[in-house]
Amino acid sequence: MEAALAAKAARRPSAKQKPVLVLNGPNLNMLGKRQPEIYGRETLADVERGCRSEAVRLGLAIEFFQSNHEGALVDRIQAAREQNAAIVINAGAYTHTSVALLDALNAAELPVIEVHLSNIYKREAFRHHSYISPAAVGVIAGLGSQGYLLALQALARHLVR
Ligand code: DQA
Numbered sequence: 001m002e003a004a005l006a007a008k009a010a011r012r013p014s015a016k017q018k019p020v021l022v023l024n025g026p027n028l029n030m031l032g033k034r035q036p037e038i039y040g041r042e043t044l045a046d047v048e049r050g051c052r053s054e055a056v057r058l059g060l061a062i063e064f065f066q067s068n069h070e071g072a073l074v075d076r077i078q079a080a081r082e083q084n085a086a087i088v089i090n091a092g093a094y095t096h097t098s099v100a101l102l103d104a105l106n107a108a109e110l111p112v113i114e115v116h117l118s119n120i121y122k123r124e125a126f127r128h129h130s131y132i133s134p135a136a137v138g139v140i141a142g143l144g145s146q147g148y149l150l151a152l153q154a155l156a157r158h159l160v161r
Pocket of ligand 1: 028091092093094095115116118120
């Protein structure tokens with residue numbers, strides 16, 4: 001019984017632990033409607049629900065943010081330096097274009113996991129290069145929304161190290 005209570009307490013987000021930021025870039029607000037043969041039928045709200053229930057299971061607090069605007073993503077990453085413990089990012093098309101996001105992630109000095117719903121290496125050549133990967137602890141691509149859950153699992157381990 002005591003072990004079960006201890007396990008439950010261990011899963012509760014600690015008051016000291018800042019939330020993990022789950023950041024989504026341009027067009028990810030269109031999930032569910034947008035090219036479902038590539039990105040699936042789940043909406044971003046479904047992805048958020050899945051992340052929230054996984055976070056509870058892992059004892060992590062999380063915050064979700066989506067923007068179609070590069071500058072808004074840079075602003076949120078800058079704020080994360082003080083407000084968040086780590087970042088899960090699907091930068092959408094900015095992955096393949098944005099030195100500004102790379103600079104912001106480097107300046108944040110937080111553990112970052114890069115996620116893509118689709119396998120970007122199986123697609124057009126311009127998607128094979130990511131500007132932001134050098135700032136990431138790891139990259140998960142091609143596993144659909146499960147990638148976000150795996151990223152949270154990886155961070156739960158990484159943050160207790
Ligand atoms: C994406 C892949 C990108 O190439 C694309 O521009 C996106 C979504 C993915 O999740 O598979 O918007 O990041």
